[in-house]
Amino acid sequence: MMMRNIKTLCMMLVCLTATVGYAQEVLVENEKIIIDASAIPHTRVKKARTTDGNNITLGTNNAANISSVVSDDKVYYKFELSRERFTGFWLFAVNRCRNLTDDGGGWRLPTYKEAALIYILWPELTKAGLTDVAGGTGTDAGGDGTTLPYVTYDDNGTIQRVDKRRTGNYYRCIRDLD
Secondary structure, eight states, X not given: OHHHHHHHHHHHHHHHHHHHTTOSEEEEETTEEEEEOTTSSEEOSOOOOOOSOOSXXXXXXXXXXXXXXXXXXXXXXXXXXXXXXXXXXXXXXXXXXXXXXXXXXXXXOOOHHHHHHHHHTHHHHXXXXXXXXXXXXXXXXXXXXXXXXXXXXXSSOEEEEEETTOTTOEEEEEEEOO
């Protein structure tokens, strides 16, 4: 447990350090809210949008699974955030994002690192027009399959492991851009 907390703290410090140096940028283009993360370690390989895991078991650890450690290795270099947020079980959220057809589809849940980046940039994202809370992550790796790292966006700003079957989790979809 302590090692997980240290790892989380280190990842947040790296993201925070990069943010202080303005390595990421929040953009508004044609009323779309976008994070450009191309100045930090990133990938241009589009992320998976589905999982073979469920609300009680881990999925396969490969790039075809949004919930895997492999998928969470790097943030996608540029992604759009949906304005809508919703609640539900984790697997419901994975499928709702995958099936979202707004502006041509291609939506997914953010990985853990992308959710942490959204948290760090939340003040800029609210200035750009996002409201309410940002939402959780698609990554369930690192636990027993029944929990996921969930980033809460409140006055305290916390990252915690929560039950994937809890309906009070908020989610917001993102879309990889070219």
